[in-house]
Amino acid sequence: MQISGAQMVIEAFIAEGVDTVFGYPGGAIMNVYDEIYKQDKFQHILNRHEQASVHAAEGYSKASGKVGVAMITSGPGFTNAVTGLADAYMDSIPLVVISGQVPMSLIGTDAFQEIDAVGISRSCTKHNYLVTDAKDLPRVLKEAFYIARSGRPGPVHVDIPKDVTAQIAEFDYEIELDLETYKPHTKGNPRQIKKAIEAIAAAKRPLFYLGGGIINANAAYEVREFVQKTGIPAVETFMARGVLSHDDELLIGMLGMHGSYASNMAMSETDLVIGLGVRFDDRVTGKLSEFAKNADVIHVDIDPASISKLVNADYPIVGDVKNVVTDMLEQVGKIDSENYESWRETIINFNELHPLTFHEDTDRIKPQWVVKRVGELLGDSANISTDVGQHQMWTGQFYPFTRPRQFISSSGLGTMGFGFPAAIGVKAASPEKTSINFTGDGSILMNVQELMTAVEKKIPVINIILNNNFLGMVRQWQTLFYDKRHAETDLSVQPDFVKLAEAFGGIGYRVKTKEEFDAALKDAVEKNVVAFIEVIVERMENVMPMVPSGGSLFNMMLLEKKGDK
Amino acid sequence: MTEENQRRVVSVIVINEASVLSRITDLFSGRGYNITSLTVAPIPESKYSRLTIVTAGSVRVIEQITKQLHKLIPVLRVYEHEDMVEKEMAMIKLPITENLSDINTLCEAYNGKIVNAGESTIIAMVADEPKRIDNFLNAIKRYNPKEIVRSGAVALER
Ligand SMILES: Cc1ncc(C[n+]2csc(CCOP(=O)(O)OP(=O)(O)O)c2C)c(N)n1
Ligand SMILES: [Mg+2]
Numbered sequence: 001m002q003i004s005g006a007q008m009v010i011e012a013f014i015a016e017g018v019d020t021v022f023g024y025p026g027g028a029i030m031n032v033y034d035e036i037y038k039q040d041k042f043q044h045i046l047n048r049h050e051q052a053s054v055h056a057a058e059g060y061s062k063a064s065g066k067v068g069v070a071m072i073t074s075g076p077g078f079t080n081a082v083t084g085l086a087d088a089y090m091d092s093i094p095l096v097v098i099s100g101q102v103p104m105s106l107i108g109t110d111a112f113q114e115i116d117a118v119g120i121s122r123s124c125t126k127h128n129y130l131v132t133d134a135k136d137l138p139r140v141l142k143e144a145f146y147i148a149r150s151g152r153p154g155p156v157h158v159d160i161p162k163d164v165t166a167q168i169a170e171f172d173y174e175i176e177l178d179l180e181t182y183k184p185h186t187k188g189n190p191r192q193i194k195k196a197i198e199a200i201a202a203a204k205r206p207l208f209y210l211g212g213g214i215i216n217a218n219a220a221y222e223v224r225e226f227v228q229k230t231g232i233p234a235v236e237t238f239m240a241r242g243v244l245s246h247d248d249e250l251l252i253g254m255l256g257m258h259g260s261y262a263s264n265m266a267m268s269e270t271d272l273v274i275g276l277g278v279r280f281d282d283r284v285t286g287k288l289s290e291f292a293k294n295a296d297v298i299h300v301d302i303d304p305a306s307i308s309k310l311v312n313a314d315y316p317i318v319g320d321v322k323n324v325v326t327d328m329l330e331q332v333g334k335i336d337s338e339n340y341e342s343w344r345e346t347i348i349n350f351n352e353l354h355p356l357t358f359h360e361d362t363d364r365i366k367p368q369w370v371v372k373r374v375g376e377l378l379g380d381s382a383n384i385s386t387d388v389g390q391h392q393m394w395t396g397q398f399y400p401f402t403r404p405r406q407f408i409s410s411s412g413l414g415t416m417g418f419g420f421p422a423a424i425g426v427k428a429a430s431p432e433k434t435s436i437n438f439t440g441d442g443s444i445l446m447n448v449q450e451l452m453t454a455v456e457k458k459i460p461v462i463n464i465i466l467n468n469n470f471l472g473m474v475r476q477w478q479t480l481f482y483d484k485r486h487a488e489t490d491l492s493v494q495p496d497f498v499k500l501a502e503a504f505g506g507i508g509y510r511v512k513t514k515e516e517f518d519a520a521l522k523d524a525v526e527k528n529v530v531a532f533i534e535v536i537v538e539r540m541e542n543v544m545p546m547v548p549s550g551g552s553l554f555n556m557m558l559l560e561k562k563g564d565k
Numbered sequence: 566m567t568e569e570n571q572r573r574v575v576s577v578i579v580i581n582e583a584s585v586l587s588r589i590t591d592l593f594s595g596r597g598y599n600i601t602s603l604t605v606a607p608i609p610e611s612k613y614s615r616l617t618i619v620t621a622g623s624v625r626v627i628e629q630i631t632k633q634l635h636k637l638i639p640v641l642r643v644y645e646h647e648d649m650v651e652k653e654m655a656m657i658k659l660p661i662t663e664n665l666s667d668i669n670t671l672c673e674a675y676n677g678k679i680v681n682a683g684e685s686t687i688i689a690m691v692a693d694e695p696k697r698i699d700n701f702l703n704a705i706k707r708y709n710p711k712e713i714v715r716s717g718a719v720a721l722e723r
Contacts, residue, residue, distance in 0.1 A: 122588060123595050127638045130583070147638060181580055181641045305632035308625075 001172070005134040005165040006031035009098060012141035014041045015173045018069050020060060020428050021045070022053040026073025027113060028100025031165035033071075045428065045457055048449035050077050052421035054084020054155075055447070058093045059425025062408040063383060065218060067148050068095045068425065074102055075113030078159075079120070083415060085155050086124035090412025091239070092216055094153035096144045097125075103163040104132060117159045126154030134167035139175060146177055151184030152303040153216055184302065188319030188327055196274075196298045196315045197331045203272035203296075205343045206232045209255070212239025212411070213277020213301060219322035220404035223276060224248070226325050231337025232274070233347050235263040237284055239411045240277070242401035252347055253356060256284040257547045258393040261354035264545070264553040266347050267292055275299045277321045280310040281412070290552035300324045354545070354558055356397055361562075365514060367466040367537040368394050373514070374436060374464065375400040377521060382434040383426045385409060387419035387443030390472040393543045395438045417446025423461040424454055434462065434525055441467040441491050444532075451504035454530035462524045465497060465534045468541070476542045480557075501532040508532045570621045572601070574649050574720045575630060580639040581607050581614040588637050589616060598622060598630050602653075602717030613641060617719045619695070649720040654692045656680075657705055658712040661687050668708055675701045686711060 003011065009032050013021065021044045025033040036044050047053040050072045057068030068088075072081045078099045088095045102111040118130045127147050129140045137160070144156040200206055214223050220243045227234050227250050235255040236243055244251040253260035255267055264286075267273070273295045278284075285291040288310060299306075299313035300321055307316045317324055358368040371394050374382070380402040386392040386409040401407055408426060410418035419437040427435035444465050454461055471489040478486050498508030507529055509520035517535060524531040545556040579585045586605060593600050601619040608615050620630060631645045659668060665679065668689060672678050675698070677691030691701050695718050702713060 118584065119587070122584075122591050132583075179638075182638050303636070305629065305636055309629060309632075 001170070002168055003171050004031070005131075005137050005160060005167050005169070006035045008134065008137045008171050009141065009160070009165070010035045010039055011171055012138065012145075012173060013069065016067070016145050018042050018067075021069045021071055022047055022056040022060070022425065023071035024050050024053055024073065024077060026077045026100065028074035028102055028162045029071060029077070029098070029165075030100070031162060032098070032100070045424070045453065047421060047424075048452050049447060050080035051083050051417065052424075052447050052450050052453070054081045054095065054097060055087065055415075055418050055421035056425035056428070057095050057097070058084065058088050058091075059385060059408055059422030060429045061093050061095060061425070062422075063405055063426040064429035065405065066429075067145055068093065069098075070095065071098045073100045073113070074117065075115050078115060078117045082120060082124065083413075085121055085157060087410050087413040087415045087418060088155040089124045089126065091212065091410065092153050093155065094148040095155040096141075096148055097155060097157045099157065099159050100165070101130070101159045101161040104161045105163070107161065118157065121157040125157045126152075128157040128159070130159045131164055132161070134164050134169035137164070137169070138171050138173050139177070142173060142175065142177055143179065146179070147182065151182075152213075185304070185318045186302070186320040186323055188300065188317045188324035190327070192315060192317045193324060193327050194331065196317060197328060197334055199272060199296060199298060199315060200230065200232070200274065201335045204339070205270050205346075206272040206274060206340065207266050207270035207295075208232055208234035209267070209273050209275040209278055210234055210236045210240040210243045211276060211278030212237060214240060214243050214321050215404045217277060217302070217321040218404075219277070219320075219325055222322055222325040222329065226329055226332065229329070229332045229337070230335045231340055231344070233266060233340075233344060235259070235266060237278060237281070238396045238409065241396055241399075242404045242406045245402045246400040252351070254396055255553070257286070257549075258397065258543050258545065259547075259553075260351075260356040260397070261545055261556060261558060262347055262350035264547065264556060265350045268552070268554040269346070270295045273297045275301075276325065277301060279306045285310065286547045286551055286553045290554070357559065358541075359559070359562060362538045364538040365512070365517065365535055367391060367468065367535075367541055368398050369514070370464060370466060370517065370535050370537065371395050371398040371438065373517065374521065377518070378434055378436065378525075380406075382436045383407075383430055385419045385423040385426055385435070385437045387437070387439040388414045388416045388473075389440045389443060390468070390476065390541070390543050391438050391440045391466040393473075394466075416443040419443060420447050420450045420461065420463055421453075423463070424450060424459050427459045427461055435460070437461055437463045439463050439465050440472060441465055441469060441494060442471045445495075448500070451501060451506050451530060455505040458529070460528045460530055462521070462531045462533065465532055466537050467494075467497070467534050468537050468539045469494065470539060473543070479540070479542070481548070497532050497534040501530070506530040506532065508534065510534045510536070512536045570623060571627070572619065572621050573627050573645060574651060574718060575618045575620060575634070576644040576649075576720055576722070577616040577618065577634055577640060578608070578613050578642040579616065580641065581612055582639060585614070585639050586616075588639065589618075589634070592633055592637065593620075596629070596633065598626065602715070604717040604719050617717070619718050644722050646722045648723050650723060651694055651718050651720040652692055653695045653698050653718045654690060654716040655698050655702065656688055656690045656714050657710045658686050658688050659705075659708050659710050661685055663708040668705070671701070671704055
């Protein structure tokens with residue numbers, strides 16, 4: 001079939017089963033938008049900023065398990081999207097992002113809206129392409145989708161000059177991909193798996209360390225079975241929330257900088273770390289030399305470069321977590337869960353000593369209460385996204401997650417402004433669930449224009465703004481480590497969030513009491529339009545426990561016990 | 566694991582396509598790895614090129630370098646051996662007024678010779694192990710070299 005480059009993009013999307021594209025048009029990508037106009041196979045959602053388009057595609061991908069797609073124009077359209085690419089790269093989210101480029105004849109001439117897009121995206125994508133001839137487009141697009149979703153997933157950027165989108169060439173999407181240099185290793189080495197099982201059977205205090213890779217690999221239910229059958233306690237990273245259900249007795253909690261006391265102590269006392277789809281991030285490990293000091297390490301990951309990067313793996317297994325855990329389950333009979341009885345008791349004791357909790361000791365609502373309350377009221381019926389800051393950590397700590405893909409947050413890059421557009425993508429992929437974004441008074445302003453997107457496309461995201469009139473997380477560090485010098489973090493001057501939502505055609509609530517909050521949430525869920533629920537919360541609340549940056553996991557600052565003062 | 570920096574030679578076979586070299590150099594600069602020298606040329610009668618990179622780092626860093634290189638999509642193979650045959654070439658421009666036969670003898674000891682003579686200068690070349698090239702360049706100093714160019718190492722695993 002002889003068609004234009006622009007038509008090829010559309011045909012490739014259809015062949016890949018894309019049903020939603022997030023984007024923003026402009027000169028260099030107009031040929032493709034013209035073809036979008038003519039088709040009815042997928043919807044296009046016009047975000048009001050290119051960064052939001054990429055975050056929305058990330059949210060869409062996380063909720064659906066599919067490759068997210070975004071489309072932008074050259075120059076400023078592309079540079080606006082870079083934060084989204086970097087975010088997806090850090091969190092291994094599969095995306096295909098198409099950008100327009102100036103025509104081939106103008107490349108290198110500092111033309112209007114020309115920027116070296118592939119030069120910029122090289123370090124924040126899994127792979128990228130500048131397409132110089134339409135005859136390459138079918139192969140490039142097919143490779144882009146394949147590379148994005150296979151192996152360790154990630155964003156792939158395809159930059160297409162305007163004349164290439166107009167050029168006519170042969171389109172055949174049935175071509176076999178021949179990626180001689182890219183062959184992800186998905187099957188774990190059987191000998192290593194056997195050794196790992198033997199190590200688990202011999203361990204006295206083994207501990208599952210579960211990461212976001214499990215969700216990417218769609219392996220949560222296999223992992224649940226593995227945990228069940230072995231009776232081995234588990235900690236989750238922030239990225240892994242929802243792998244185990246919050247009420248699973250073997251789930252100790254989240255570990256790391258704001259992990260629970262019991263989780264961090266378990267990691268410090270274990271004699272065998274069973275790391276699945278993890279990467280030993282510094283926010284998780286604290287001081288590396290003290291991390292799981294007495295333990296051997298089993299490390300299963302699809303990315304060989306993640307293994308022994310920071311912590312030496314005694315049992316390295318390169319492979320897809322789903323395959324490896326499935327193989328491990330075949331030998332699970334060699335493991336006797338009775339052996340870990342006293343270890344499980346130790347952990348229960350840790351938990352009783354310093355449970356993850358907060359004190360309701362002020363007139364104002366505590367932000368943690370809000371998260372817990374939404375969990376009680378909506379629980380499994382909601383998908384949760386967050387922005388970045390204290391509210392994000394409280395969500396990770398206190399929301400009762402029940403399933404994988406229920407939760408999305410900018411973990412690796414920590415991008416303020418991520419939550420709202422991501423929640424739009426989540427809702428587009430999963431309309432039957434309520435889409436909640438826990439956000440802060442700082443973060444929400446970083447992509448607030450998405451109110452317009454949500455109103456136009458009738459995407460009823462509920463943004464719960466935990467308003468502490470601070471860039472709270474930075475304020476917390478200033479309070480603790482900078483002698484209370486709160487430099488440029490006081491957000492006393494604020495917009496009227498209710499009017500702001502209303503100005504775009506959404507609804508706004510300002511609540512100061514628990515009763516008002518319950519009523520507002522109920523109303524927002526019923527009204528089914530995009531909403532801001534601004535909750536006036538205690539200003540000076542800190543996220544606890546806390547492992548100070550670079551400290552050891554077992555040296556936590558803890559919540560003061562009631563009556564300690 | 567030793568944390569000391571070691572000199573290492575890494576050979577990389579890549580698809581010979583646009584911007585592949587910047588993918589490699591970006592990886593080194595982005596992750597803070599050293600490049601002491603880098604050579605690249607197409608492999609005859611194939612769609613691949615071969616890069617030889619001389620780098621330095623601890624065992625852990627060298628392991629990361631090879632793994633990260635391997636992750637790049639157009640990279641076919643990464644060789645990182647202790648046991649490589651290494652050669653490097655150097656060209657030296659010298660005043661024609663120096664003792665040419667001495668220079669020629671010196672060059673011969675390093676698999677080289679005088680390869681060009683102009684009105685006022687000559688050019689000599691040598692090809693040898695990088696360490697020996699260092700020695701040669703030291704020895705040639707007394708003949709007042711005007712310009713020196715080194716090719717960077719190329720290597721083949723035994
Ligand atoms: C784009 C961006 N800029 C700056 C930061 C640094 N930062 C991390 S948390 C935070 C404060 C966020 O404030 P808010 O959204 O009100 O959340 P809170 O911590 O108060 O819950 C800042 C400024 C960031 N993560 N992202
Ligand atoms: Mg705040």
